Amino acid sequence: MKRQLNILFWVLTMPILAFGQVEDTLLQPKLILNDTSIINKTNLKVYLLFDIRDYPTVIDGLLIPEYVEYVQICQEDFLTICYDNIKLKISSTGFYKCEKNENICIQPKIKINEFGTNMDYKELKNEDVKIICKVGKKSFKTRFGKIEVNRQIGCMDTGKNPLRILHSRKTLQFNDIGNLMFFEFDGDNDKKTELYIVNFFTCGGRLEIYRIDDK
Numbered sequence: 001m002k003r004q005l006n007i008l009f010w011v012l013t014m015p016i017l018a019f020g021q022v023e024d025t026l027l028q029p030k031l032i033l034n035d036t037s038i039i040n041k042t043n044l045k046v047y048l049l050f051d052i053r054d055y056p057t058v059i060d061g062l063l064i065p066e067y068v069e070y071v072q073i074c075q076e077d078f079l080t081i082c083y084d085n086i087k088l089k090i091s092s093t094g095f096y097k098c099e100k101n102e103n104i105c106i107q108p109k110i111k112i113n114e115f116g117t118n119m120d121y122k123e124l125k126n127e128d129v130k131i132i133c134k135v136g137k138k139s140f141k142t143r144f145g146k147i148e149v150n151r152q153i154g155c156m157d158t159g160k161n162p163l164r165i166l167h168s169r170k171t172l173q174f175n176d177i178g179n180l181m182f183f184e185f186d187g188d189n190d191k192k193t194e195l196y197i198v199n200f201f202t203c204g205g206r207l208e209i210y211r212i213d214d215k
Contacts, residue, residue: 024089025097029211037176042167044144044212049095050088052207066205071181071198075108079185081198083207090187090196095211108183113140115180117159118151142184144195144212154178157202165195165212172212178204190215 029047034040057064072082081088082105087098120132133153140147145167152160161180165172178201184193195212 024099026093027088027095027097029095032210037174039171039173039175042165042170042172044165044167044172044214046172047211047213048208049211050097050207050209052205055097066207068200068202068205068207071179071200071207072105073108073112073181073183073198074105076104076106079108079110079187081209083200088209090185092187092189095187110183110185112181112183113149115149115151115159115161117155117157117179118153118161119159142195143193144214147182149180155203158200158204163197174199174210178202178206187211 089096181198197210200207
């Protein structure tokens with residue numbers, strides 16, 4: 001009987017021990033159907049994993065707008081997506097929101113594709129600054145087909161980077177994309193990668209994370 005109780009205790013506490021924090025929250029993916037910003041003509045499934053607007057900051061009864069200055073993708077015990085003091089973990093048991101974020105970020109071995117304002121700055125001899133715009137389309141090959149990112153200029157902290165996926169001669173289009181990060185990763189350990197898309201608007205108070213798969 002004692003052995004059975006020990007096993008039950010181990011099973012019930014396993015998620016807490018695995019992630020190390022009682023505050024870890026398992027998030028439920030939301031299946032996204034066609035709307036004005038995401039137009040899916042493929043058989044791929046699009047899930048919204050996280051939307052920062054679902055977790056507003058309230059101080060003294062006032063709603064404080066979010067400010068997403070940067071997003072980091074790190075490889076610790078799990079692949080993590082970090083911003084401010086929040087860490088989001090991708091694991092075989094799901095997608096977790098964690099309240100504690102240590103200041104250690106080990107770069108993952110997977111390829112991270114990233115697009116921001118699409119502007120570089122070059123200092124000139126007369127102390128002027130030349131703005132170099134990097135616009136136009138860039139293409140990438142993935143397990144899900146070809147990805148095309150249409151780089152455009154937005155504002156000083158957020159670019160415009162709508163993308164589309166060409167899959168089996170049909171398209172999946174993301175129209176409302178600001179600063180963009182995307183990567184392939186086998187989060188559920190089934191030997192097949194999923195495609196993750198991180199979309200954020202720095203001053204606009206937006207951060208969304210999507211997962212795309214064909215399962």
